[in-house]
Amino acid sequence: MTDANAPLDAVLSHVDANVDQSLERLFTLLRIASISTDPAYAGECHKAAEWLTNELQGLDFDSAVRPTPGHPMVVGHQRSDVGPNVLFYGHYDVQPVDPIELWTSEPFEPKIGEENGRKVILARGASDDKGQLMTFIEACRAYKAVRGTLPVGVTVLLEGEEESGSPSLDGFLKENAAELKADIALVCDTDMWDEETPSIITMLRGLMADQVEIQAASRDLHSGMYGNAARNPNQVLAEIIASLRNPDGSVAVEGFYDDVPELPAEVAEQWKRLPFDEKAYLSAVGLSEPAGEKNRSVLEQITSRPTCEINGMWGGYTGDGFKTVIPAKAGAKISFRLVGNQDPHKIRKAFRAHVEARVPADCTVTFHEHGASPASVVPSDGAMLQKALGALTDEWGREAAIAGSGGSIPIVGDFKRKLGMDSLLIGYAQTDDRIHSPNEKYNLESYHKGIRSWVRVLDALSK
Template identity: 60%
Template sequence: MSDLDRALERADANHEASLERLFAWLKIPSISTDPAYRHGCREAADWLKRELGGLGFSASARETPGHPIVLGSMLKPSAPTVLFYGHYDVQPVDPLEKWTTPPFEPRIIEGGGKKVVVARGSSDDKGQVMTFVEACRAWLETTGSLPLGVTIMIEGEEECGSTNLPAFLEEAKDELAAQVALVCDTTMWAEGKPAITSSLRGLIYEEVTVIAADRDLHSGMYGGAARNPLHVLSAIVAALHDESGRVTVAGFYDGVPETPEEVREQWRGLGLDADAFLKPIGLAIPAGESDRMIIEQIQSRPTCDVNGMWGGYTGAGAKTVIASEAHAKISFRLVGDQDPAAVRDAFRAFVRERLPADCRVSFEGHKGSRAIRVPFYSPALSKAGAALADEWGVAPVTIGSGGSIPVVGDFKRTLGLDTLLVGFALDEDQIHSPNEKYDLESFRKGTRSWIRILAALAS
């Protein structure tokens, strides 16, 4: 029997004890956003530090201005090192009355032919972190060592913005040196169908204010003659897309890569069409670029969306005024090598070019982030994909995420690391909602998957 087979066998033998350890961690109320649970966050960090220390990791809970960051290290001379990231903090539990069982009293519930753990943090992210910890345990208990060097970094502020993480990465970057980062805080494509998230869209966010008259005006006296900033801003917003759904800002698509045809062919086979994606939310017609599949529209193509517009009177009843100001919040999701600063400048120029001479405009920009991507043909992605296929009996889907995970950008900028995002949650796990749950089979096979991935990355 190979070392890999023995580690997999040990993980299966450890399954019940693994659940007991997970339950002990889930019982700790580590809500990072609520100061009342500061002690719970400390307790959760200390629990994990003891667990890693008991496995032989050099473990510590590093102080930050907020909640501690747990760092565990077990390096292997002349072998590559991976940096594993997760978080021990959880979302608030409100509304409490919608939980069928207390959120910090984990339960196993059976239904629909499967078993799930119900508790806050079961899927996001304590359960997923424990798949990796238990994989390390299986290797250590069978061979006395890990197949490669491993550094584990688990923070306690992911759910409130990871405020103190960038400074910690800069301070500890020598300790965090690795060849690739691993994140287990994402989902599978579907039950029984694993996925590797290889790209994350970047983001810029702008607030625009168009100003016309020096005060609100009576629409009976001034209507028809005075400029209405709501009309002006609405026209500008309407011009942001053409009839095919493409964004019309000059240079917007600079740096946008084409997805390799073999990857697009894989995506076509996933069956994600308008009926499957839009019908459950009461829609039917895709609104993105008309020559792109829905899966491209939501993960590999850039977007522009209006997130809010307002101005004038919005209270009950009637008030016939022409507003002096109109406002909009607009976000751009970026892909590939799009430059957030260049897109921001081009958007502002787009607005100014369409502004009447007697109007003014102001902008408030929020922090931008670049898109992150792992090359489709990177050795680490290929090895992890093969390991997942061996475990699940089906090749994983290599997908992008429409959202943004800032820590992945921090890993690239500060540590120079590409990141593989391999998660075992399901879309139905109700993360951030009452009755959050985690499928027991995902937990078991997630542990086995990490055992295989560690072996593959060591080869």
């Protein structure tokens, strides 16, 4: 018998008593090979969508598989006329498993293993994102079992194309904006600060990427016949790339820092208290000295500061052996991670002006766009954020961190621009979960305490 007034501890106890059954449901979902990027698995993607829809319907959600030009969405509603309504987002599609020979177990036959003294769930999608999305669904299940109702109104949106670029998402959000709008979005596709410290990501960097090509002569030239006399696009491009950084490591593009804010004081103070070993972070990838802005910590540089990186360069002969050639063309792919209020279109314009001003006679430059999205920031003093931080702190026994992410998650910007909602990014993954790689795993503790965490967060948001 359910009791609408049952205490929070009763819901948490139900989670603990039924974690094995929760795990079996996760294993059922993990066995579905919902690889979105490979058309051969379209049926499996639809199967995963159907399974999730049935689970939500079993919890009294008004849920359906919603068609798109690609793989379907799953949408479910259990709204409330009192208190806040939240939109939970996750994705049921997964990455391909190649190279299969590097897996130590079958990717779509989940099992419990042990690593570094911790029990882990081994399977493709265990961490990204099936294990994560199921923590939320199982938290809803516990509330329904104990109280018969959810503490807040909930809409669930589960995507089937996140791992293949979300081609159908933009149109779906535009067409269903009124239906999907809520007071806050909850996204479970991120990491904890460390194995013991929960976090909420409130800063996501944006991205602007451009391809640059320098053309000089009409064809490749013999360096013995034209050396010195002919412009070398490799040299021109190298000089332009070198000009993008100042001696102190800052980006030299004019106006680049105009819309870059400083960290809020309370966040800067918290980051000083959080465990982060700069030397260990760099040594893990064979490095020892920080680069970039010299007056900024490594943690700031990878989360809250903008970047300029050369992602690829080409020009001339690069095969085995040697060919004494002056190439007719040289190119590079250059990306900028953006923060605060930096406008990606303004940055693109400034970058191109910087390049064009340095192109000498007898050379031309062409550009090719490769995406542009602004940064996303949730105010660090927001009421819902503070409630969620308190709930996570209560569950994990450690002060929950306000964190920034070096990466970009476009869906968060879409929620803000298209639905007018801020997002709380709350995930329980670890940085060593090997997502997108062989032997993906998800800590069993992440799964169990992730469910408990959502129970606490939903309770806190209701008050």
